Amino acid sequence: MECVFGLVGNDFAVVVADTSAVHSILVHKSNEDKIMILDSHKLIAASGEPGDRVQFTEYIQKNVALYQFRNGIPLTTAAAANFTRGELATALRKNPYSVNILLAGYDKETGPSLYYIDYIATLHKVDKGAFGYGSYFSLSMMDRHYHSGMTVEEAIDLVDKCIMEIRSRLVVAPPNFVIKIVDKDGAREYAWRESVKDAAVASA
């Protein structure tokens, strides 16, 4: 039920995640942000068990920051992805983390990249990837319409197509999604796609 997907475009990478926090049949929250900004030019979109998701991604985030403090330069996306996979692999046969991750980043030298890291510490560098029940719909949509070097408009259009497909075909489709993008100007939130507004999300 947790839908996470992403793709690489021309000089940017975009990741999308649903925003529902669900416990059995109850939706506790429909504006939970599951895409963490790892550092200035990296995004980590995670899905999985609620405790693991937050704890593991925060652990990675703090260690990435520590590397930068110690060494004066930030990690590349590939290095961060391999570090993440290494942590999952080490924990795997002791107390495994049940988290699936899409790590998107932009490096000055190599451009945008997307890494698929699943809960048993598989690591692949990919152009497009997806996790969760939504992957059944978004993967084929992306396979059909993706081409390398897409513009931001084309990519967001494809993202919207995938979201619409998930909404109409998945029986327990999440109502809201968040889209984040990373390019040479950094990692930032791009947009929300909401079909159910959490009542009174006041300024407080």
Place this chain on the structure above:
Amino acid sequence: MKLDTSGLESAAPVWGAPSELVDGFSAAPSFEVPNTTDFDGFQKEAIQMVKPAKGTTTLAFIFKEGVMVAADSRASMGGYISSQSVKKIIEINPYMLGTMAGGAADCQFWHRNLGIKCRLHELANKRRISVTGASKLLANILYSYRGMGLSVGTMIAGWDETGPGLYYVDSEGGRLKGMRFSVGSGSPYAYGVLDNGYRYDMSVEEAAELARRAIYHATFRDGASGGVASVYYVGPNGWKKLSGDDVGELHYKYYPVMPSTVEQEMVEVAAA
């Protein structure tokens, strides 16, 4: 599969019964039921899977004036009601409350432990701990005991420098920041009433009435919730208990017994 209807059996012999009547026993009247597997059980499994396990109803929400926290007071062990007067709203410190759902011992112990850690933070840093910090402390502790059988579904509600704060923390390690939460087996029922009646700009009285009503409706439908509906308010000066009403009495307050017109009166049969 045949149902056993021997309780409906009349003393008179069954007409047209099979020849076993010769013995003087009559066969138990019964009728055939559809020949599916597990006829009685099919829906039970689905409901059991879906119904939240923690037998209680607690709720909390943020509104303009602060945070409203409410809970029932029933403790159940399976089908047995072990107590109708459990304190499910735990006072962590004068400006923070925690709600209890799940294992009573787990909740009481870890909330008390959290209170200790909050006080230590105050002494070490010369300032009160934020609700964000307190909930993160508890979430980290519960995360480290993950998989070892702790059962805690709690909400940390308080007022700190940034205003009102509300977090949901559970023993699976999850921690959610939000405006409205309800936890426990009665929570789906409470959510319905709460979501519908909620407005950010309510007065304290309106919010208290909404909280009380939501708990009452949950106790009405959920067998594992009942007793007394306690309502607490957390404002800039700390928490204050507003009311504790027996839900049985609330029922007659919301749905008073109306004298209804009598259609037909039973008349004594005259001695014939």
